[in-house]
Amino acid sequence: MHAARLRTLSILTVVVLIAGYSLAAFSAPMDADQGFMQKIFYLHVPMAIVALCGFVFGGIFAIAHLRTEDPTWDLRSYVAIHIALILGVGVLITGAIWAKASWGHWWVWDEPTLVSFLIIFLLYATYTPLRFSIEDRERQARYASVFAVTAGAFVPLNFVAVRSATSLVHPRTFDSADNLPGAMRSAFLVCLLGMALLFVTLWKLEMTHKHTTAQLRALKRKLGGEDGGRPRRSAAPELRVG
């Protein structure tokens, strides 16, 4: 949570991201089939993997919140889901662009990963409205955690259902990182690492921000300022410090 560590982490993230996308742009070979458009793979796939992991981490933090009733876990879960949702928008947009470039349509129903991702995205898009519509803070946190746990378990199950529903007319572009040629694979892995670091940095940044706000509010309260427990309707979890 310290500013110095946050700065190191941010610099590291920027370096890894630049390295990853330089590798992707200059060192990884051009795809024989799709040409330059295939480069979006280095953005789209890491983003999707990190977003899905973010949703699952949100669920795991929510379990910790339900067990300990510590509002910090709720905040961690909230921030993880929040950032994963933002990445999710990016995933859907880059996915549509890639689909248009390689298959000629903005949206293809027989690409199971894309469809499952949309369903999961729509489900998580209700997380904030759900929080917002419960006034009592403690109950809001508990119910949001129950939702996060349920939705976290839904993520893999949904992938199974959607994937088996699809007749795979299109070949899977990449089944795993193993069938990538060496240079592509290393570029992809560095991009994935960079995206994961970006997620962690943003997560820490927002956590620090929320902590600082809570501390500031506590100080103001101590001074007897106007910001005494004025109830504010919000979807974000509230921390009580001091």
Next chain:
Amino acid sequence: MTRAVGALLRKELALERRTFQVVPAMALFSLTTLIVFHFALQQDDVEGRLAAGVLTVTLLFSAILGINRLFVADHEEGGFDGFLLAPVDRTAMLVAKALALAGYLLVLEVVAVPAFGLMLLEPALTGGAVLKTVVVLGLADAGIAIVGTLVGAIAIQTRALDLIVPLVGLPLLLPVVIGTAKALAPVFAASGAEALPAKWLVILGLYDLVFGLLSYAVFDYLLED
């Protein structure tokens, strides 16, 4: 546990028998939806995949009505407080509510499936087809009842009950929609009912199992106060 569930279930059914708040509305809504489908699709009869989809969507949307109303009486009349004061396992409420919802869905299907067969389905429902439909809908009902109870319990404490139930419930129930539609499609085939695809029954069963266990694990937290 069994006694508590029995008592709660009796209360649930007695309430419904005396007020007729939920089931008639669901049944009526399903009939209206079938008519809507007739005009929206502009087809006098449907078969195969289309038929399976029409029936699945009709049942799902009617189920949403039931889920919306599931906890309203407990919330408004202090049923939750009464239950929490009783020295019984809180999971009893989950089981009783899910069983009650499954019962409502069963009654709904007794009305909606024959109506669907008469009004829209082109190959007449034979004995074998009815049996297969019952198997698939049984698995689907279990999933809808479990997830519906969970979502209903979450939504009842929000200020936007009627919004949260479909918004959260429909994405969560999509695997059930996929499974039911895929499993029913061969049953309604124009050339007569074909065998049930085992894969989809397994996926429906798996869904019921996973969400059953999950609801069992988290339901307590929705009642704590």
